[in-house]
Every structure is written in C-alpha cells, then in structure tokens.
Amino acid sequence: MKSRLSDIEIAQSTDLKPIAEVARQLSIDDEELECFGCTKAKISLKIFERLKDKPDGKVILVTSINPTPAGEGKSTVTVGLSQALWQAGRQSIVALREPSLGPTMGLKGGAAGGGYAQVLPMDDINLHFTGDMHAITSANNALAAFIDNHIHQGNELNIDIRKIVWKRTLDLNDRALRETVIALGGKANGFPREDGFDITVASEIMAVLCLATDLDDLKKRLAAMIVAYTADQKPVTVEMLGVQGALALLLKDAIKPNLVQTIEGTPALVHGGPFANIAHGANSLIATKMAAKLADYVVTEAGFGADLGAEKFMHIKTRAGGFTPGAVVIVATVRALKMHGGASAEDLKKEGLEPLKKGIENLEKHIETISAFGLPYVVAVNRFVHDTEKELETVLGWCRDHGHPAALCNVWEEGGKGGLDLAKEVIHVLENKDHQFSYLYELTDSVEDKLAKVSRIVYGAEGVKLTEKAKKQLQEIKKNGLGNLPVCVAKTQYSLSDDPEKTGRPKDFFITVRELKPSAGAGFIVALTGSILTMPGLPKRPAALQMDVDENGRAKGLF
Template sequence: MKSHLSDIEIAQKIKLKPITEVAQQLSIDDDELECFGHTKAKISLDILERLEDKPDGQVILVTSINPTPAGEGKSTVTVGLSQALAKAGKKTIVALREPSLGPTMGMKGGAAGGGYSQVLPMEDINLHFTGDMHAITCANNALAAFIDNHIHQGNELNIDIRRVVWKRTLDLNDRALRETVIGLGGKGNGFPREDGFDITVASEIMAVLCLASNLKDLKKRLAAMIVGFTVDQKPVTVEMLGVHGALTLLLKDALKPNLVQTVEGTPALVHGGPFANIAHGSNSLIATKVAAKLADFVVTEAGFGADLGAEKFLHIKTRAGQFTPGAVVIVATIRALKMHGSVNIGDLKTKNIEAVKIGMANLEKHIETIIAFGLPYVVALNRFVQDADEELETVLDWCEEHSHPVALCNVWEEGGKGGLALAEKVINVLEKKENHFSYLYDLSDSIEEKLTKISRTVYGAEGVKWTEKAKKQLIELEKNGLGNLPVCVAKTQYSLSDDPEKIGRPKGFFITVRELKPSAGAGFIVALTGSILTMPGLPKQPAALNMDVDENGKAKGLF
C-alpha cells in the first residue's frame, strides 16, 4: 500500500503541471484557452469549429451496480482507467461532472475521484471551481424573479399563480426550503403564492446547459423551457417572457468546458453536474464532444447504477449528441454485492462469501441492461482494502464462468498502474467492434410505452402504475405536443425498483409514477417515482463536520 493518506492529503502532495502544459498535450491553441490561475482553464467553444472535420475518438462509458450510500468508487475507476489508457500509450481524456456542494457538504464528501486516481485541484473542483454552479443558480433564480415580476406588473400573459412550476434553486442540501410561501408583507412585495427550492443540479437549466451543443442551441433550449401555465391551462415559456437572451448572457461562460488534470497529469474535462437520481446524470455534451475531438479515447461516467445514469446517458445524451459509445464499464464492489446479499451496512467489512454470491444477481441485471442496448462491456471489480481474496475470486470466477469480460482494478491505491488490466480488457472489446447499439424505445412511442419499456427491460419490473395526478399530467403533456420526448426517470439509486429497501434483484414489483414534469428546454419528460426529492436534506452527521481550513488557507477534511 502506498500510504494511509486521505484523498485530500494525497491531492495536496501532488505537484501539478501548469494548465498551459496540459493544453499543449492536446494541441489546444493559446487563444482557445482561458486560464483561471495556473491549474484551471476554460476551453473556447471555437475549438469545435476548428476541429469539425477531425474524426471523433471512442467514448467509454463507466457505470455501476446499485451502490451503497458511500458510493462504489465509480469516479475513481473512471479517472484510474483514463490514467491506465494513457500509460498504455493511448491519447486519453477523462470527462467528469462537477461536484455539487450538496453531497460534498452532506453524505459523500468530495466527489472528484479518490486516492491516486482523482482530478486536481480537488479543493477547487469540490468547492467553487470556475463559477459554473453559481452561474446556473443565478440564471435559475433570475428567471424566478422575472416570473414574479411579470405577475406583479400586470400579468400580461395571464399566468395562473397557482400553476407556476418554476422553482428557485440553491446548491446545498436544505430540506427546510422544499416548500415555501413567498410574496408576504403587503402589496409592494408581489402576490403571495406557494413556491419551493430545488438543488441547483436538479434545475432544468443545468440539464439545458449539459445538453446544449453550442450557444445558439443553449438560447433555443432556454427559450423553450416551460415556467407555468395560464388560467386556461396553456403552457407559458421563457420565450414568452422575453428573457431567454438575458439567461443566455448569464450562462455564456459557464457553457465552456473546464480543463484540469488527474494525479498523473492526464487531461480532464470537468463540466456540468446534473444528478442521476433526479436528472440525467452525466457531464456536459459539449465537454464530451470537445474531448472526443482532442483525444482517441474519452472515459466518462454516468451517475449511480446502469438503471439510472447509463440508461439516461444512452437514451437522452447520445440522442442529443448523435453519437454512439464504444463500450461500457460496469463497476462492482464486494461491499455493494454484500449489501445486495442482505448484509447490513455496518457489517459490510466482514467476510461473507455467501452474501457476495447472492448479491451477484444485481450485477447480472445491470449486465443484461447493457446487453439489451447492444453495447460491448467489461466488468470492473473495484478493490477495497478490506476485501478478502476469496470474495474477489468468487466474483472473478462467476464472470469467467458466464463469459463476462472482467478485470480486478486497484486504482485508488495504485493509480493508472492499478487499472492496466481493465484498460487492456476495454481495448480488446473495442477492437472486436461488436457494437450493435440501439435504443430500447422509439421517440414515436407514447410516454406510457417508453416508461413501460424502461421499467421492464432496465428495472425488471412487471410494469408501471400511475397516480391520478400523473394520469392527468400524461393527458396534458400529450395534448401540448410533448409526447415525442425521451423520458428521464427520477428514482432511488439504491434499488432497481422505486423502493430503496428492495435490494438485490427484486421480482414482481411495479414502478409507480406519481408525477410528470415537462423539461421542454432540456428535451425530456421527468417522471417522478417513489419518494425521490429534488431538494435533498442533510444527514445527522454531515461531511461538513469534518471540514476545516488551517491558518495558511489549506483545506482539510474534504474527503
């Protein structure tokens, strides 16, 4: 083992390359780079025009089985694989989401990979970075202010104040703001109405920014966002309010991808951050497209398990970007398999081969999902220090027995070196070119058909049940011409079902859709299931309790 240092202690010991040197590795021109100090930069969108005729590199998607609350190191494996590919002589970029302060200060701590497979400078990336989250929050709340001002100034559009659907946002977990009342204090303060807050990463503006292909497309998507309904139930859009230009102005710099580096100096684009259990869960389309023009291999991730991030990446992001991923890596861990084998969270460090065997059913389902999309895949068994050799052999033997490509990786401890076996397996499946990618549903399918196909094929459900509220919204969406959009299911990450208590591979269940929300600008319909919340709360012992800064300004306790 290299050390017993924490992630942040490891990060702070690394001597970073000047970001201009990282850019030179990728042949980025000086006038295409906008530096934020010595270790961070934004890349001008003009680069896509310059590289328009250059062939795209292969996009490798990293996903996982249903995780434990602490996560399974998917970002760490993503970074480690990029470092391993670079060690193998491949021109590689890793493309990740920007962390939200919600989970950073809440349960999971820092979110930029870990150990010797992380992106740096991790303190900046986990905190305010280049200001993208601020810009999105600001644009979201500016729109909320424009809506209430329009109503206060005479309500020319005849907006029903009971049917304003646009919420305010904050990039923190704050349960007290889920449901609010605004406009109190008299006539001068507007009309009192019910309102609420979402976390910034759940804002439709985040999804819009992450799916826009250029500045013109960003403005078009912002204009199409639905903010409420008139008294005669007609949708009211941002374009009708006339503020899409102002919102685009607030977001013009946030649309540019951020360039940083890994522990080993591999280039990294960290940009955009929609949650996968609430939104579509992958970094910006622009960052992925820029990376594909600059490198031969792009390693990217989609949040949580294949039932969430990967499904949305494949149905929503690839449609918006019109590209086909080359291969998928499915991350599994012994501790998550034991959880799916009914071991209590507090006992996951205890050796339990039988629980691992039972939990394999969850991995098997996620493999089936990727096969259903027609994509080649590799299982990455991410090693943790407490894993017993017999437990690891159990998983490796099962994969070999069922002809699933698999590699044991130890990238937290060893960096790129610990991912070389995984990199070799990924290169092998890419070279075989057995890629038959296809969608599980057509856009011409009804919303009901799309959700049924996802629920049966991806979750293993019997079908879908609808609340009365969702049924009415379904009719309204179809009536307003939104039935041909993809669907984005907001669902728990801990289970294939919509019930976090149903671990493993549950059978005989139904997915209950309790509400449908149009995200016309982002270009999908959000289906809220179970008790999923768009504004999380803090745990009893938030990660923030361990955070501090010394007298020299050095961060402590981010992870």
C-alpha cells in the same frame, strides 16, 4: 503499498503541472485557453471549428451496480482508467461532472475521484471551481424574479399564479426550503403564493446547459422552457417572457468546458453536474464531444447504477449528441455486492461468500441492461482493502463462467498502474467486439410505452402504474405536443425498484409514477417515482462537520 493518506492529503502532496502544459498535450492553442490561475482553465467553443474535420475518438461510458453505503468508487475507476490508458500508450481524456456543494457538504464529502485516481485541484473542483454552479443558480433565480415581476407589472400573459411551475434554486441541501411562502408584506412585494426551492443540480437550466450543443442551441432550449400555465392551462414559456437572451448572457462562460488534470498530470474535462436520480446524470454534451475531438479515447461516467445514469445516457444524451458509446465499464465491489446479498454494514470486513454470491444478481441485471442496448462491456471489480482473495475470485470466476469480460481494478491505491488490466480489457472489446447499438424505445412510442419498456427491461419490473395526478399531467403533456420526448425517471439509486429497501434483484414489483413534469427545454419528460425529492436534506452528521481551513488557506476534511 502506499501509505493510506486521506484523499485530500494525497491531492495536496501532488505537484500540479501548469494548465497550459496539460493543454499542450492535447494540441490546444493558447488563444483557445482561458486560464483561471495556474491549474484551471476554460476551453473556447471556437475549437470546434478548427477540429471539425478531425475524426471523433471513442467514448467509454463507466457505470455501476446499484450503489450502497459501502461505496463503489465509480468516479475513482473512471479517473484511474483514463490514467491507465495513458500508461498503455493511448491518448485519453476523462470527462466528469462537477460536484454539487449539497452532497459535498452533506453525505458524500468531496466527489473528484479518490486516492491516486483523482482530478485536481480537488478542493477547488469540490467548492466554487470556475463559478459554473453560481452562474446556473443565478440564471435560474433571475428567471424566477422575471416571472414574479411580470405578474406584478400587469400580467400581460395571464399567468395563473397557482400554476407557476418554476422554482428557485440553491446549490446546497436545505430541507427547510422545499416548501415556502413568498411575497408577504403587502402589495408592493407581489402576490403571496406557495413556492419552493430545488437544488441547483436538479434544475432544468442545469440539464439545458448539459444537453446544449452550442450557444445558439442553448438559447433555443432556454426559450422552450415552460415556467407556468395560464388559467386555461396553456403553457407559458421563457420565449413568451422574452428573457432567453438575458439567461444565455448569464451562462455564456459557464457553457465552456473546464480543463483540469488528474493526479498523474493527464487531461480532464470537468463540466456540468445534473443529478442522476432526478435529472439525466451526465457531464455536459459539449465537454464529451470536445474531448472526442481532442483525444483518441474519452472516459466518462453516468451517475449511480446502469438503471439510472447509463439508461438516461443512452436515451437522452446520445440522442441529443448524435453519437454512440464504443464500450461500457460496469463497476462492482465485493462489499457492495455483499450488501445486495443481505450482509450488514458491520459484517463487510468479514469474509462473506454466501451474501456475495446472492448479491451478484444485482450485477447480473445491470449486465443484462447494457447488453439490451447492444453494447460491449467490461466488468471492473474495484478492490477495497478488506476484500479477501476468495471473495475477489468469486466475482471474477462468476464473470469467467458466464462469459463476461472482467478485470480487477486497484486504482485508488496504485493510480493508473492499478487499472492497466482493465484498460487492456477495454481496448480489446473496443477493437475486437462488433456492436449494434439500439435504443430500448422509439421517440414515437407513447409515454406509457416508454415508461413500461424502461421499467421492464432496465428495472426488471412487471410494468408501470400511473397515479391519477400523473394521468392528468400526461393528458396535458400530450395536448401540448410534448409526447415525443424521451422519459427521465426520477427514482431511488439504491434499488432497481422504486423502493430503496429492496436491494439485490427484486422481483414481482411495479414502478409507480406519481407525477410527470415536462422539461421542454432540456428535451425530456421527468417521471417522479417513490419519495424522490428535488431538494435533499442534510444527514444527522453532515460531512461539513469534518471540514475546515488551516492558517495557510489549505482545505481540510474534503475526504
């Protein structure tokens, strides 16, 4: 057994390959690589032209059960599976989202995998990395300034200042900025109005960057974003302000995927980071499609459980990219299943077969969801140190009894070696299981039907209810010709329902949509449910309290 060092201690004890050497594993030409020091690089989009005739590799999506405070290790499994595929003799790239500083310094700490299944350099990736988050924040806030300046300079577009829907952003958790008043101090400072901030990863510009197929598509999507409405409720777009070119200029480097490496020196693309309980929760489409041109297998993840990340991956990302996943991995842990079965956090270190058996209902629902899309899958039982053999066998035995392919996974402790059984199962379903991928709704369905189908099939709800406010917004969406967009439900990650307290597999409930917001540039309609916030707050004891830097500039406390 390897010593139980912290994630950052493991990362800092690893000798990294020069990034040019990692690129050579994928036959990336030197002129296609833009290095940020020795261990990070961006890849030019020109590579698509060179590789246009090369067949795409197979995409493996990693999702999970509903998360709990016990943790599932989905990112760790994603990285470990890619490492295991290399050990099994298959060329693979792991494609992940970029961590947000908000969760990094808030509740979760670092978010680049863990143990011996990490992407490196972990401290850089979790902090400023190559500046993508800053570029998105700058573009977002530049647009906010352009809107206020347009109004101050005469308001040619007749924007109703009470109907400006574009918020400023910050890539931190800061509850004090959710609701603000701006432009105080007299006429020279503009027109006073209520405003607010979103976290950067919840911004539409983040979603636009992650769903764009190239620079031209990025400009078109930026131009289509709705920023305000006129007094007679007509939408005002970025194109009407004429600043889509300026925004694209700020994003011209951020659109290029970032190449790094795993702890075993295998390639990783880390690019884009939309929240999954607010936005669509997947890394950039460009990075996924580039990885598919560069390797035989692409292992990527979607945020949180299959009810959020995987559903949006299927309905939003694959539609935008015109591709189909080859297989899905559903991550589950004994301890999280026990919590879904009613066990308390204090009891997780004790054997608990009864709550475990009850909690398996949550896993069962997510398997049903992936099956509804017609995709083959493998259950990855991610091992934690306090799991007993009886508990592990309970989950694996249930999978066997019900005909669900499954494998035990121990990549945190053993790296790729600990994921070889999972890799073999994934390769088997990829090469031997036929599938007929299908969406759960058509774009021509009404918005109400789309929401109802997702609620019933994915969440297990009786149906969906719209508040009066949402009903009014829906009429405006239809009037503006946006009813054919897919829906992106903003919902708690902790439950299949919109109530975070209803764990396991709740029954006899409805999903209540309190607000509908068109994201015309990203190409979806956001449906806000429950108490989901687009600017999170910090917990009582933020992860930042453990963070520091030593006299040599080495990061400490990033988990």
